[in-house]
Amino acid sequence: xxxxxxxxxxxxxxxxxxxxxxxxxxxxxxxxxxxxxxxxxxxxxxxxxxxxxxxxxxxxxxxxxxxxxxxxxxxxxxxxxxxxxxxxxxxxxxxxxxxxxxxxxxxxxxxxxxxxxxxxxxxxxxxxxxxxxxxxxxxxxxxxxxxxxxxxxxxxxxxxxxxxxxxxxxxxxxxxxxxxxxxxxxxxxxxxxxxxxxxxxxxxxxxxxxxxxxxxxxxxxxxxxxxxxxxxxxxxxxxxxxxxxxxxxxxxxxxxxxxxxxxxxxxxxxxxxxxxxxxxxxxxxxxxxxxxxxxxxxxxxxxxxxxxxxxxxxxxxxxxxxxxxxxxxxxxxxxxxx
Amino acid sequence: xxxxxxxxxxxxxxxxxxxxxxxxxxxxxxxxxxxxxxxxxxxxxxxxxxxxxxxxxxxxxxxxxxxxxxxxxxxxxxxxxxxxxxxxxxxxxxxxxxxxxxxxxxxxxxxxxxxxxxxxxxxxxxxxxxxxxxxxxxxxxxxxxxxxxxxxxxxxxxxxxxxxxxxxxxxxxxxxxxxxxxxxxxxxxxxxxxxxxxxxxxxxxxxxxxxxxxxxxxxxxxxxxxxxxxxxxxxxxxxx
Amino acid sequence: xxxxxxxxxxxxxxxxxxxxxxxxxxxxxxxxxxxxxxxxxxxxxxxxxxxxxxxxxxxxxxxxxxxxxxxxxxxxxxxxxxxxxxxxxxxxxxxxxxxxxxxxxxxxxxxxxxxxxxxxxxxxxxxxxxxxxxxxxxxxxxxxxxxxxxxxxxxxxxxxxxxxxxxxxxxxxxxxxxxxxxxxxxxxxxxxxxxxxxxxxxxxxxxxxxxxxxxxxxxxxxxxxxxxxxxxxxxxxxxxxxxxxxxxxxxxxxxxxxxxxxxxxxxxxxxxxxxxxxxxxxxxxxxx
Numbered sequence: 001x002x003x004x005x006x007x008x009x010x011x012x013x014x015x016x017x018x019x020x021x022x023x024x025x026x027x028x029x030x031x032x033x034x035x036x037x038x039x040x041x042x043x044x045x046x047x048x049x050x051x052x053x054x055x056x057x058x059x060x061x062x063x064x065x066x067x068x069x070x071x072x073x074x075x076x077x078x079x080x081x082x083x084x085x086x087x088x089x090x091x092x093x094x095x096x097x098x099x100x101x102x103x104x105x106x107x108x109x110x111x112x113x114x115x116x117x118x119x120x121x122x123x124x125x126x127x128x129x130x131x132x133x134x135x136x137x138x139x140x141x142x143x144x145x146x147x148x149x150x151x152x153x154x155x156x157x158x159x160x161x162x163x164x165x166x167x168x169x170x171x172x173x174x175x176x177x178x179x180x181x182x183x184x185x186x187x188x189x190x191x192x193x194x195x196x197x198x199x200x201x202x203x204x205x206x207x208x209x210x211x212x213x214x215x216x217x218x219x220x221x222x223x224x225x226x227x228x229x230x231x232x233x234x235x236x237x238x239x240x241x242x243x244x245x246x247x248x249x250x251x252x253x254x255x256x257x258x259x260x261x262x263x264x265x266x267x268x269x270x271x272x273x274x275x276x277x278x279x280x281x282x283x284x285x286x287x288x289x290x291x292x293x294x295x296x297x298x299x300x301x302x303x304x305x306x307x308x309x310x311x312x313x314x315x316x317x318x319x320x321x322x323x324x325x326x327x328x329x330x331x332x333x334x335x336x337x338x
Numbered sequence: 339x340x341x342x343x344x345x346x347x348x349x350x351x352x353x354x355x356x357x358x359x360x361x362x363x364x365x366x367x368x369x370x371x372x373x374x375x376x377x378x379x380x381x382x383x384x385x386x387x388x389x390x391x392x393x394x395x396x397x398x399x400x401x402x403x404x405x406x407x408x409x410x411x412x413x414x415x416x417x418x419x420x421x422x423x424x425x426x427x428x429x430x431x432x433x434x435x436x437x438x439x440x441x442x443x444x445x446x447x448x449x450x451x452x453x454x455x456x457x458x459x460x461x462x463x464x465x466x467x468x469x470x471x472x473x474x475x476x477x478x479x480x481x482x483x484x485x486x487x488x489x490x491x492x493x494x495x496x497x498x499x500x501x502x503x504x505x506x507x508x509x510x511x512x513x514x515x516x517x518x519x520x521x522x523x524x525x526x527x528x529x530x531x532x533x534x535x536x537x538x539x540x541x542x543x544x545x546x547x548x549x550x551x552x553x554x555x556x557x558x559x560x561x562x563x564x565x566x567x568x569x570x571x572x573x574x575x576x577x578x
Numbered sequence: 579x580x581x582x583x584x585x586x587x588x589x590x591x592x593x594x595x596x597x598x599x600x601x602x603x604x605x606x607x608x609x610x611x612x613x614x615x616x617x618x619x620x621x622x623x624x625x626x627x628x629x630x631x632x633x634x635x636x637x638x639x640x641x642x643x644x645x646x647x648x649x650x651x652x653x654x655x656x657x658x659x660x661x662x663x664x665x666x667x668x669x670x671x672x673x674x675x676x677x678x679x680x681x682x683x684x685x686x687x688x689x690x691x692x693x694x695x696x697x698x699x700x701x702x703x704x705x706x707x708x709x710x711x712x713x714x715x716x717x718x719x720x721x722x723x724x725x726x727x728x729x730x731x732x733x734x735x736x737x738x739x740x741x742x743x744x745x746x747x748x749x750x751x752x753x754x755x756x757x758x759x760x761x762x763x764x765x766x767x768x769x770x771x772x773x774x775x776x777x778x779x780x781x782x783x784x785x786x787x788x789x790x791x792x793x794x795x796x797x798x799x800x801x802x803x804x805x806x807x808x809x810x811x812x813x814x815x816x817x818x819x820x821x822x823x824x825x826x827x828x829x830x831x832x833x834x835x836x837x838x839x840x841x842x843x844x845x846x847x848x849x850x851x852x853x854x855x856x857x858x859x860x861x862x863x864x865x866x
Contacts, residue, residue: 063671065616110854118671119614120813124854127809130802131847138833190443190452197440199670200429207389207423209415209444209492249802253679260676294690301683308676309666312431431670 024173028166037165041237043278044172045230050259050270051179052226056219057256058264059192061199062118065256066125069132070100070224072246074231076136079149079241082159089160093232100228101221103128108217126249133247148242151235160236168237175233176271179226183267195219196265261307263316272315339366342496342528343419348387348397350380350552357383358394358552365496365528370518372543372560373532376572379549381532382424385498389421390414401496416444420494424501424532426481430474434465437473437484442491452491459487463517478505482514490521496528503535511535515542536573540564548572586835587828588714594827595724596789599782600800601807601819602731603775609751609814610771611667616678618804619797620685621776625651625783626792627689633700633787640700640784641722648780655773663772664765682797689794697791705788723785730781731820738816747771751814810853 027040049071057063077096081087107128111121136143143149155163162168186192197205198212205212235241245251262273277300284296311318343365350358358380365371373381386392388399390411399406406414429437438456439449446452460466463483468476473484482502489497499518503511515538521527533539539546539560546563548556550572556563563569600618607615615621628647632638638646662681666674705719738744749757750767758764790796803826811822829849 058672061671063675065675106851107854110851119608119612120809122614122671122675123805123809123813126802126805127850130806131850135847188449190447190449193436193440193443193449196432196436197429200431201427203391203411204423204427204429205440206411207415207421207427208441208488209412210440211410211412249798253682257676257679260672260679264672294687297683298687298691301680301687304680304683305662305677306680308669308673308680309662312670312673314676 021177025170028169034165037169039279039282041165041169041172042282043275044169044176045233045237046255046258046278047271047274048172048176048179049227049230049255050262050274051176051183051267052223052230053255054259054264054270055183055186055195055226056216056223058259058270059186059199060195060216060219062112062216062220063122063256064125064220064223065122066127066129066249066252067223067227067255068247068249068252069125069129070104070227071231071234071251072129072132072136072243073100073103074228075235075241075246076143076149076231078160078232079151079235080143082151083149088158089232089236090158093160093229093236096232097225097228100231101225104221104224105217108220112213112216112220126252129247129249129252133243136243136247143243146242146244148240148245149235151239153239160232161239168233172233175229180267180271187267191215191218257304261304261314263314263319265313266316266320269314269316272319276315339369341365342367342369342401343388343530344398344400345384345388346398346400348384348394348399350383350387350392350394356552358387360397361549361552361554363547363554363557365530368522368526368528369544370522370529370531370542372539372546373530373549374534374536374539374546375549378551380552381549382500383552384549385421385500385530385532388414388498389419415492418493418495419498420489420492420496421498422482422485422489422500422502424504426478426485428473428476428481428484430472432473433470434460434473434476434484435469438488438491441488444492455491456487459490463487463490464513479507479510482506483517486514486517490525490527494527496530498530498532500532501534502531503533503538511538518542582835585714586831588716589831589835590828591824592716592720592724592827593830594824595727596720596782596786597800597803597807597826598727598820598823599730599778600804601811601823602734602816603778604804604808605814605816605819606734606775606778607772609816610747611663611768613663613667613674614678614813615772615775616675616801617681617685617797618775618779619799619801620682621651621654621779621797622783622786622800623689623792623794623797624654624685625780626787626790626796627693628780629784629787630698630700630792633702640702640787641726644726644781644784647784648777651780651783652773652777655776656769658776659769659772664768667768686794686797693794695794697793699791700788702788717789719789723782723789726781726785730778734778735816743770806850810850 032040049067053064053067057067074093074096077099078089078092081092081095082089107124111124137146140146154161157167186195194205194210194215197208197210198215202212231246234246258273258277259270260273261277262271263269280296281300307314313320341364345361345363348358348361349356361380361384363371373384375381383392387394388406390406390409390413394407397407401414401417401419404417406417406419409417429440432440435453435456438460439452442452442455442459443449446455457466457469460469463486465480465483465487468480473481476484482505486499486502502518503514506514518529518531519542522529531539531542540563543560545558546556546560547554548563548566548569555568555572556566558566600622604615604618607613607618625647628650629640629643632643632646633640662677666677702719705717705722708715708717709721710716736744738748746757746762746767747770749760750762750764750771754764757767807819807822807826810825811818811820
């Protein structure tokens with residue numbers, strides 16, 4: 001096959017990308033057991049969160065290990081406003097996003113304004129989610145403490161509640177596709193290029209005329225807002241939230257590691273990680289439980305070490321490099337993946 | 339000739355170390371100013387002061403009637419003063435073309451335009467075959483060219499080149515020097531060229547400023563600098 | 579003076595002593611290698627298990643086991659540093675973090691697999707005792723932990739400032755290139771520092787094993803507190819880690835003492851935000 005034929009094939013292939021998307025929308029028509037639908041919803045939510053995380057931590061290289069703090073802000077804002085004021089989560093959710101954005105701005109400004117080192121930002125995000133968890137546990141009069149907040153079931157779409165899991169599925173599917181296309185758009189835009197430059201070498205980026213503080217804060221606030229809305233979805237899906245489930249470090253690390261394994265430098269990497277890893281983890285947990293279930297996690301840990309050490313850009317980086325050798329070209333991936 | 343940059347009385351201290359002391363210099367339009375001096379004489383520090391990386395303790399940096407002191411590096415770059423680094427700093431994990439696109443995005447707002455401009459500039463500096471190479475895999479010589487290309491796409495009026503010839507073979511040096519002359523000829527960009535390779539500086543500069551231990555000790559055309567006693571002394575008999 | 583206030587102060591000091599060694603250890607590694615060991619709590623967990631098994635199988639008192647545990651963790655540190663840490667020092671932050679999360683998974687789940695999730699404890703009679711000085715209640719186990727933590731912090735300080743090797747470590751942390759130019763083998767220094775930090779954790783493991791339950795996920799709690807301590811006290815700052823530990827210990831103790839815990843945590847949060855905004859690199863941190 002000549003190069004021209006290959007190029008032709010791959011251009012035609014691009015249209016094939018839309019087929020899986022159509023399939024995803026058609027899934028609700030099939031008779032799928034509720035449990036499978038549940039796993040699908042969770043995987044999509046996770047893919048959504050990982051992709052949002054990667055905007056600031058992958059593209060811009062500002063690694064946040066406490067991203068769940070925005071998840072929790074979104075979830076609790078919605079839940080509490082609904083529980084105490086009967087405010088519909090559609091509006092409560094917007095407020096939740098706003099709060100997430102504001103806190104991200106404060107945190108980002110504090111960390112980036114004074115040119116403090118990168119690892120320090122990571123610590124600040126970690127500390128934030130832990131402290132939020134502590135606050136929401138201790139302020140039990142308002143937040144219900146460790147037991148969390150339970151929301152009355154109305155089943156009414158006016159209140160962002162649905163009777164069928166399928167409806168949640170459609171919503172999270174749309175959200176995920178939205179963030180996916182947003183991420184791809186960013187990667188190929190001036191904003192994205194500037195974030196990659198900041199990730200690679202901040203001082204050199206400044207020398208290229210990039211206002212690094214402004215872009216870092218913007219990426220962080222955007223990522224936080226998106227994550228916050230994920231929290232809104234969570235609270236409406238489960239109708240029950242606790243500090244541990246929404247602010248927990250476990251979930252935060254899970255988001256980060258899944259995105260990194262899948263490849264946080266590409267728009268599709270984190271989703272890849274989520275769809276590859278999540279179902280396996282959930283399935284193992286369901287099938288085994290008990291001590292045996294720790295072995296797969298142990299292997300997963302070793303896999304993480306291996307990928308971190310030997311596979312730059314995670315799985316998506318590997319795919320990008322593979323695509324290049326397939327095309328018979330040499331050199332770096334055009335998708336700025338590394 | 340109009341002065342494009344004026345450095346007046348710049349002093350910079352780092353704790354107890356006096357890196358620059360009451361340095362005055364100016365650059366005229368379309369001029370190539372050589373900046374030489376022994377190691378540690380403050381050349382890179384001066385570049386850092388001009389580009390806003392360091393804030394001087396005293397003095398002013400006047401560009402287009404404006405004092406640059408206190409502005410941040412990205413603002414100064416946006417105003418038209420662009421620098422390269424002594425130890426090259428490419429965006430390592432980005433390809434050559436992507437590196438330059440980052441630079442050209444300063445003046446172009448869409449990627450397509452930036453890309454076209456970048457390809458053009460890369461071809462001019464001789465990296466047209468290396469567009470998709472990972473920039474951290476480049477040789478030193480090519481890295482210098484990459485930085486040059488990246489700087490050029492930012493459409494500067496003044497370029498500060500920090501040891502752009504260091505680590506090059508004599509063949510590469512000749513090529514780069516010719517390139518710089520071509521750039522000045524075709525684009526009318528003024529330059530401050532910091533160099534250790536004295537012969538090259540003599541060749542390319544219209545005028546030379548010599549620093550020693552943070553102070554300016556000479557300022558004039560290459561011939562008079564070559565015959566300047568203080569300069570010769572400072573270089574300890576180096577063949578000029 | 580109000581007895582409650584005094585008790586709160588004492589509790590705070592004791593709590594600070596518990597986290598001090600870990601925070602110092604993380605800062606030590608960061609100072610020299612510019613990398614944060616996110617799995618430090620898990621190292622503590624491993625140390626606690628070693629102390630536990632020494633106690634159960636050989637009847638060794640955990641306080642006396644300190645030399646053994648520190649030696650084991652030192653060797654472990656050397657192996658870990660050379661095999662996994664050293665090669666990744668130049669890699670981008672994202673890849674390093676993935677590796678550390680992987681290490682956490684490996685350590686936690688190995689412990690789960692080998693020793694089950696059961697909570698274990700070491701019963702050392704003296705650690706369970708307490709003394710009361712004019713209405714102030716001081717548990718001996720925690721007091722010993724504090725004293726030993728302070729002693730090791732001081733010894734480390736002396737080692738760093740006064741011995742040749744210690745000065746090499748300080749030099750490397752200040753300016754690796756200059757240190758290397760002076761003839762210091764910085765690779766060896768890095769291995770030494772990492773191993774030393776883990777060994778230090780071994781001391782804490784021994785003193786904490788009689789007071790805390792030992793189980794595979796116990797490291798997470800310590801990690802969390804160390805992260806907050808380092809945020810407040812500054813990354814890479816030795817004194818910051820010590821001061822930060824005391825501050826966090828105080829906050830923790832007042833939270834549990836005050837009748838309205840919610841106010842205390844809200845205040846703590848405010849303090850945290852204020853320090854971030856006005857001293858962004860922590861109380862003592864370096865602004866680089």
